[in-house]
Amino acid sequence: MSDLEAISLKLEARGHRVTPSRRAVIAAILQQSEHFTVDDLLSYQGAGRATVFRTIRLLTEIGVVCRVLMEDASLHYRVSERGKHHHHVVCSDCGRVQDLDQCVIADVMRELSSATGFEIEGHWLELYGKCSQCRSRSRAVLAG
Amino acid sequence: MSDLEAISLKLEARGHRVTPSRRAVIAAILQQSEHFTVDDLLSYQGAGRATVFRTIRLLTEIGVVCRVLMEDASLHYRVSERGKHHHHVVCSDCGRVQDLDQCVIADVMRELSSATGFEIEGHWLELYGKCSQCRSRSRAVLAG
DNA sequence: CGTCTCGGTGAGACTAAGTATCACTTGGAG
DNA sequence: CTCCAAGTGATACTTAGTCTCACCGAGACG
Ligand SMILES: [Zn+2]
Ligand SMILES: [Zn+2]
Ligand SMILES: [Zn+2]
Ligand SMILES: [Zn+2]
Numbered sequence: 001m002s003d004l005e006a007i008s009l010k011l012e013a014r015g016h017r018v019t020p021s022r023r024a025v026i027a028a029i030l031q032q033s034e035h036f037t038v039d040d041l042l043s044y045q046g047a048g049r050a051t052v053f054r055t056i057r058l059l060t061e062i063g064v065v066c067r068v069l070m071e072d073a074s075l076h077y078r079v080s081e082r083g084k085h086h087h088h089v090v091c092s093d094c095g096r097v098q099d100l101d102q103c104v105i106a107d108v109m110r111e112l113s114s115a116t117g118f119e120i121e122g123h124w125l126e127l128y129g130k131c132s133q134c135r136s137r138s139r140a141v142l143a144g
Numbered sequence: 145m146s147d148l149e150a151i152s153l154k155l156e157a158r159g160h161r162v163t164p165s166r167r168a169v170i171a172a173i174l175q176q177s178e179h180f181t182v183d184d185l186l187s188y189q190g191a192g193r194a195t196v197f198r199t200i201r202l203l204t205e206i207g208v209v210c211r212v213l214m215e216d217a218s219l220h221y222r223v224s225e226r227g228k229h230h231h232h233v234v235c236s237d238c239g240r241v242q243d244l245d246q247c248v249i250a251d252v253m254r255e256l257s258s259a260t261g262f263e264i265e266g267h268w269l270e271l272y273g274k275c276s277q278c279r280s281r282s283r284a285v286l287a288g
Numbered sequence: 289c290g291t292c293t294c295g296g297t298g299a300g301a302c303t304a305a306g307t308a309t310c311a312c313t314t315g316g317a318g
Numbered sequence: 319c320t321c322c323a324a325g326t327g328a329t330a331c332t333t334a335g336t337c338t339c340a341c342c343g344a345g346a347c348g
Contacts, residue, residue, distance in 0.1 A: 116244070
């Protein structure tokens, strides 16, 4: 089963129609690498502006894509293999993204709940750094 | 020394002028409670739109205000008593904000650096929940 | 078969949160 | 006092998205 089919089924399962426009948006998304903006999708044609936004929102809601907050505070999207809550490390050099398997701060949050008096219910966490490839590349450059 | 004076000194120390417009923006900021948007400041008059934005950016850069990413992804600002890196817990009911003393995920990040191969250099973390007051209020309602 | 309905669509207007431009003003060093 | 870089503000522009509304079309119903 192709990715497009799998996503189509997921949509249908929730009572959404799989229209040509939506198929076009999904196809465009599947061609992106790492992460993309809605603007990247708009260049692909096949669905109007409003529909692209609506489709992205829909896909976000059903967990097919996830949102990535970049260091410059702009919002990108990314195909999510894991449907559930997770976090990313974004390479600030090449943009490569690594999904983290599970929520890395579940323990910390539990501690904080008792320390602050807040009942902590949600959080937003993004991590930024340099991936191993970019690090070895810059080491090579330094070494001449 | 008033807060306004303290901030003025901080600006001057970094080679920025303390102009009437900036004073007006700072005064407006000091009147806000918890957190605010740039729009909240615009209603105060005393500086043009562009200047309000420029001043907020400046104050963010020198650590006088910090940015708070709300659950709806909108960006708010908040006077920062601690100049250094820290995080917040935002009450999703009443909007109250609690600053966390130090970075709560420093340990987690260290672990991740070795686990992922990324050299993690930065992060963005916001926490959302219900403050103790809002929790006891809702308990009271439930109890009738 | 007709036709009704309702989810979906697209053009385009609108909004929110800023940034860019550029002529003008002004604080303060010399 | 003079001068100029820093700062200002009106306004145009941008980015990322939502809203509106007439229209389309697939399927349920008769
Ligand atoms: Zn990289
Ligand atoms: Zn998490
Ligand atoms: Zn509260
Ligand atoms: Zn931190």
